[in-house]
Structure formats: structure tokens, C-alpha cells
Amino acid sequence: MRRVFVLLVLLLLVGCSDNNKSELNVLNWSSYIPDEVIYDFEEKYNIDVNYSTYSSNEELLAKVTSAKEGTYDLIFPSDYMVEIMKDKKMLEIIDQNKLKNIGNLDSKYLNLDFDKGNFYSLPFLAATTLIVYNTEVIKENITSYNDLLNPKYKGEIVLLDDQRIIIGASLMALGYDMNETSDEALEKAKQWLLKLTDNVKLFDSDSPKSFLITKEVSIGLIWNAEAAIAMKENPNIKVVYPEEGFNLSVDNYAILKGAKNIDNAYLFIDYLLEEDVMKKVIESYPYCNVNKKTNQILDNTYLSNEASNISTYNFNRATLVKNIGTSIKKYDKIWAEIK
Amino acid sequence: MKKESKFFKYLSLLPISFYVIVLIFLPLLYIFCLSFLTTDYYGGINNTLTLSNYLNLIDLVYIKLFIKSFLIAGISTFICICIAYPFVIFVSQKKKMTKNIIMTLVMVPFLTNSLIRTYGWIVLLRKTGIVNTFLQDINVISSPISFIYNDFGIILGMVYTLLPFMILPLFSAVDKIDKSVIEASYDLGSTSFKTFFKIIVPQTKVGLFNGSLMVFIPAIGYFFIADLLGGGKLMLIGNLIKNQFLSARNWPFGAAISISLVLITFGLVKIYQKIGGKMDDLGGF
Numbered sequence: 091m092r093r094v095f096v097l098l099v100l101l102l103l104v105g106c107s108d109n110n111k112s113e114l115n116v117l118n119w120s121s122y123i124p125d126e127v128i129y130d131f132e133e134k135y136n137i138d139v140n141y142s143t144y145s146s147n148e149e150l151l152a153k154v155t156s157a158k159e160g161t162y163d164l165i166f167p168s169d170y171m172v173e174i175m176k177d178k179k180m181l182e183i184i185d186q187n188k189l190k191n192i193g194n195l196d197s198k199y200l201n202l203d204f205d206k207g208n209f210y211s212l213p214f215l216a217a218t219t220l221i222v223y224n225t226e227v228i229k230e231n232i233t234s235y236n237d238l239l240n241p242k243y244k245g246e247i248v249l250l251d252d253q254r255i256i257i258g259a260s261l262m263a264l265g266y267d268m269n270e271t272s273d274e275a276l277e278k279a280k281q282w283l284l285k286l287t288d289n290v291k292l293f294d295s296d297s298p299k300s301f302l303i304t305k306e307v308s309i310g311l312i313w314n315a316e317a318a319i320a321m322k323e324n325p326n327i328k329v330v331y332p333e334e335g336f337n338l339s340v341d342n343y344a345i346l347k348g349a350k351n352i353d354n355a356y357l358f359i360d361y362l363l364e365e366d367v368m369k370k371v372i373e374s375y376p377y378c379n380v381n382k383k384t385n386q387i388l389d390n391t392y393l394s395n396e397a398s399n400i401s402t403y404n405f406n407r408a409t410l411v412k413n414i415g416t417s418i419k420k421y422d423k424i425w426a427e428i429k
Numbered sequence: 430m431k432k433e434s435k436f437f438k439y440l441s442l443l444p445i446s447f448y449v450i451v452l453i454f455l456p457l458l459y460i461f462c463l464s465f466l467t468t469d470y471y472g473g474i475n476n477t478l479t480l481s482n483y484l485n486l487i488d489l490v491y492i493k494l495f496i497k498s499f500l501i502a503g504i505s506t507f508i509c510i511c512i513a514y515p516f517v518i519f520v521s522q523k524k525k526m527t528k529n530i531i532m533t534l535v536m537v538p539f540l541t542n543s544l545i546r547t548y549g550w551i552v553l554l555r556k557t558g559i560v561n562t563f564l565q566d567i568n569v570i571s572s573p574i575s576f577i578y579n580d581f582g583i584i585l586g587m588v589y590t591l592l593p594f595m596i597l598p599l600f601s602a603v604d605k606i607d608k609s610v611i612e613a614s615y616d617l618g619s620t621s622f623k624t625f626f627k628i629i630v631p632q633t634k635v636g637l638f639n640g641s642l643m644v645f646i647p648a649i650g651y652f653f654i655a656d657l658l659g660g661g662k663l664m665l666i667g668n669l670i671k672n673q674f675l676s677a678r679n680w681p682f683g684a685a686i687s688i689s690l691v692l693i694t695f696g697l698v699k700i701y702q703k704i705g706g707k708m709d710d711l712g713g714f
Binding site for chain 1 (some may be wrong): 468470471472473488490491494555556557575578656660661662663664668669670673674675676677678679681
């Protein structure tokens with residue numbers, strides 16, 4: 091009886107929550123926006139932000155398709171996932187007139203192949219995958235993926251645990267495009283990776299920088315923000331934009347069809363487009379900044395960091411990950427084979 | 430009167446039936462059906478029936494992966510047995526109070542999340558970790574030993590996490606052996622080695638197999654240990670299934686691997702029943 095009573099009290103308490111506040115349901119990458127920024131937004135606009143996270147584009151797709159329409163309002167898909175979601179008619183058209191800070195965006199990141207005209211998406215941040223190495227341990231100059239095959243580096247490498255990026259890198263090492271799907275190229279890429287795995291100590295996507303900082307390994311093929319943080323912790327860590335090319339991922343704001351809080355989603359996007367808000371984001375997660383006004387107020391520690399700031403020359407030779415449809419199964423099999 | 434008691438009997442079964450049907454049977458049925466379907470260009474599910482997901486599994490790559498997983502799980506189970514037997518025999522000779530205290534201590538690690546305990550091992554054993562630094566400081570080794578980010582790390586993690594599941598059923602089996610039988614064995618001139626294999630093992634084989642199942646089956650699926658202590662370099666069946674759902678956008682194939690794993694588990698349980706184990710004991714402590 092007492093249990094029933096306790097349960098009833100709990101139910102009543104739940105019922106007492108504040109219903110006047112409006113809501114916003116955000117689904118974003120883990121560690122991408124500092125809590126402080128979300129808290130400030132909630133205070134400023136009196137909106138409750140329900141914030142959930144995912145750690146891969148596929149997980150995002152799985153979460154959105156398995157949830158009831160209207161569960162999430164705002165999401166942050168990468169380039170090729172925007173294309174998939176756009177084709178599956180999952181996204182709402184973005185009315186750019188509702189965003190007064192839209193002019194802050196760097197035009198370099200607008201109008202990209204996956205969403206010409208930016209009807210469904212606007213860039214939030216961009217990331218590159220780069221080689222980093224600790225010059226205390228590695229005395230040779232590393233400039234390319236093929237340099238990583240040096241038998242001296244046994245057990246010295248950490249790679250992202252991401253099939254598209256790593257198989258993509260091996261394809262580029264062999265002179266192919268990173269989105270290549272022909273059996274012949276993939277077979278060669280597999281052989282190349284099998285050679286590389288002799289040198290690999292671990293695969294990790296969550297925090298590969300920590301293995302460089304604790305000196306568990308001295309070479310990494312990791313996200314640029316991770317590289318930037320590692321360089322800050324250890325000035326001997328050097329970053330390389332691989333000769334053969336590298337991957338650029340652009341993560342975007344997108345509003346889901348059937349979103350219940352569209353106006354709040356616009357408010358949140360516009361808020362993040364403000365230069366000083368974006369500054370806080372970039373300072374916590376030093377990826378490539380796509381907000382040109384923020385660049386004017388960011389301090390030198392960020393602006394002088396080679397990993398976070400991509401030059402126009404390098405930007406032009408970067409490759410976006412594309413949707414390769416069912417060929418992903420071939421990639422997955424290679425992944426199972428090299429591990 | 431009799432009818433009414435029957436009514437209450439069914440009523441009392443309602444919550445557990447609900448649990449089994451809604452939370453176990455239906456999801457499993459969904460996975461089962463899913464394993465016969467195909468995917469479209471975007472990884473969505475197409476309603477065309479196929480056996481290809483199972484046929485694709487018959488491939489050297491995946492067979493090797495199954496063998497590797499079973500090998501890791503098998504070695505972990507064997508090491509657990511080697512540690513657990515001496516331990517439970519030692520404990521079973523203690524006074525009742527001492528027994529209770531020791532067995533409670535075996536359970537204490539469960540109070541902390543196993544993921545966090547795994548991170549603890551990383552801090553201890555990594556290249557610049559406490560153990561390596563200490564050994565280098567006292568000049569026992571000149572360069573750090575790779576304890577983790579290899580197969581050793583995975584097995585260590587599995588044994589550490591799953592050992593209690595071996596100790597508990599084995600203890601209840603060993604504790605039930607009549608002490609006078611063991612004494613009789615010694616009185617008749619048997620060595621302790623012989624006593625162990627001729628007296629203790631046959632009488633505790635159900636507990637032993639029970640514990641082995643409880644270690645072996647999770648050891649196939651604990652992908653977080655392979656990721657954290659193996660450095661993500663070794664793919665276990667658990668990792669493969671996870672990848673199908675979260676990166677390859679191939680849910681039907683993931684479902685087919687899951688169903689295969691369920692069938693293998695059923696097979697092992699059948700063997701368990703054959704050697705005389707009761708189903709109650711499997712979940713019975």
C-alpha cells in the first residue's frame with residue numbers, strides 16, 4: 091500500500107512540471123556544443139532544450155527513423171547524410187529570411203555539392219581528418235599516408251574507428267578517390283590497410299588525442315579538433331595535411347519534417363550563428379570555423395593553429411564523403427577483415 | 430472454488446507473461462523477420478524475402494571472426510575456471526560467517542559500473558600507467574610492457590569482468606559436497622590431485638558448466654571490452670553486429686548474425702541439459 095502511495099506522489103510531482111515554457115528537441119553529435127551555450131540560450135529565450143546526442147551519422151538516421159515524427163526538431167547531419175535525408179524527404183526547407191545572422195557564414199562552406207543552394211541545410215562546423223605525430227619520438231618527416239607504412243612505427247599509430255574515413259584514406263594513398271567503390275580498388279586498399287595495421291596500436295573515435303597526450307602512441311590519423319587540442323597539450327605534436335588528399339566533413343543544421351517547434355529551431359540556429367556564441371563553441375571544440383565574423387574576434391591561439399584553420403589551398407584539395415549506397419557493405423566487409 | 434484459484438494463478442502470471450512477450454519475444458521475432466529482408470540504397474528495409482543474409486555469413490572472413498570470438502571466449506572461460514576452482518574450494522572450508530563475508534566481497538565490484546572499472550585497468554596498465562612506471566622506476570624493465578591494446582588485454586578484461594559469474598555457481602556446487610566424502614578419499618590414500626578430479630569435479634560438473642555458460646556467452650558479446658582494452662583492433666561478433674546497425678546501415682545482416690548467435694546459445698544450453706543441468710540453476714542465484 092505504501093508503495094502505491096509513493097508512486098502516486100511521484101506521478102503527481104511529474105504532473106507539476108512547468109507547461110508554459112516552450113520546448114526545443116535537439117539531436118546533436120556528442121561533445122559538439124558546450125553546455126554553457128545551451129544553458130544561456132534557455133535563459134535568454136525561456137525555452138527548454140531537450141538535448142540528445144549520437145556518435146555517427148548512421149546512428150542519427152537510425153534514431154530519427156525509429157522515433158515518432160516530431161520527436162526531434164533540429165539535427166546536425168554531415169554532408170552525405172544531408173543528401174540521404176533530403177532524398178528520403180525527411181527535411182524541412184529552411185527559410186533563410188528567418189535568420190538575421192545568416193550573413194555571418196563563410197561563403198566557402200555554402201552551396202556545396204550535397205545541398206546546392208542550401209535549401210535544406212546550413213553549415214555549423216567543418217572537420218578534417220589529419221595526420222599528427224610527436225616529433226620527440228618520430229624523427230623522420232611525415233608528409234603522406236604512405237609514410238605511415240614505415241616498419242619502424244610498429245604499434246605507434248592510432249586511427250579513427252571509422253570505416254569510411256580510414257578506408258577512404260587508404261584509397262587516397264593509392265591514388266584513388268576516397269569514395270571509390272570498384273572491387274579492384276577496394277581490394278588494393280584492403281592490402282594496403284593490412285600492411286598499415288601492423289603499425290596500428292588502436293582504433294578510437296571517442297578521444298584519440300588522449301593516446302597521443304599520454305604518449306601511448308606517437309602518430310595519429312584523427313579529427314582536426316582532436317589534433318588541435320593535442321598540440322596545445324604537447325607542443326612537440328605536429329600536424330600534416332597528407333599529400334595524397336584528405337577528408338573534409340561539413341556538419342550542418344537541418345530541421346526535420348514534422349518538427350513541432352520550428353520557430354524555436356530557427357531561434358537556436360540564429361543564436362548559434364551569432365559571432366560570440368560561435369566563439370564559445372569553437373574555443374571548446376576547435377574544428378574549422380565556418381563563421382567569418384567569429385574569425386574576427388577569435389584570439390591567436392585558435393587562429394594560429396594549423397589543425398583548426400584550413401588554408402584555401404588545402405580546402406580546394408579536400409574531399410567530401412559521399413553516400414555510396416549499398417557499396418557500404420563492401421567497406422564493412424573489409425573493415426571486418428583488417429581487424 | 431477451484432476455478433477461482435486457477436484464475437488467480439493466471440492473474441499472477443500476467444506481469445511475467447507481459448514481460449516475456451513484449452520485451453523478449455516480440456523484439457526477437459522482429460529481429461528474426463528482419464534477418465530475411467533486404468536493404469535499399471539508403472539502408473532502409475525492403476520487404477523482399479531473401480536468405481542472402483545467412484548465405485553471406487558463410488564466408489571465410491566471418492567464419493574466421495566467429496572462430497576468433499569463440500577462441501577468446503573459450504580462453505577466458507578456461508582461465509576463469511582455473512582461478513575459480515581453487516578459490517571456491519578454499520572458501521568452502523571456512524566457517525559459515527567467513528564464507529558469507531568472502532562471497533559478499535566477490536559481489537562488491539558489481540556496485541561500480543563495469544565500464545568504469547575497465548577504464549581503471551587502462552590507467553593502471555597503459556604505457557605510461559602506474560604499473561609500467563613503477564616497474565621502470567625500480568629497474569625491473571627497461572622499456573614499457575604492452576599489457577593492453579592486444580589480445581592479452583581483452584582476455585584480462587573478460588576474465589576480470591566475468592569471474593564472479595564463474596565463482597558463484599561453482600561455489601554453490603562445491604559447498605554442497607559432503608566433506609566426509611573428501612576425507613574418505615584422503616583416508617583411502619588418494620592424492621589431492623586425484624581427489625580433485627575424481628571426487629570434486631564429477632560432483633560439481635553442473636555448476637561448472639553453468640558457470641562456463643555464464644562466462645562464455647557474454648564473452649562473445651562484450652564489445653566494449655574489445656574496444657577499450659583491445660584498442661578496437663580485434664573485432665568480435667558483438668562488434669560486427671553493432672557495426673551492421675550503426676555504421677554499415679545493414680540491419681538485416683546484423684539481425685541474421687544475432688539469430689545465428691541465439692541458435693548457438695540454444696545449442697550450448699541443450700548440451701547443458703544433456704549433462705544433467707537444470708534450467709532453474711542457470712538463472713537461479
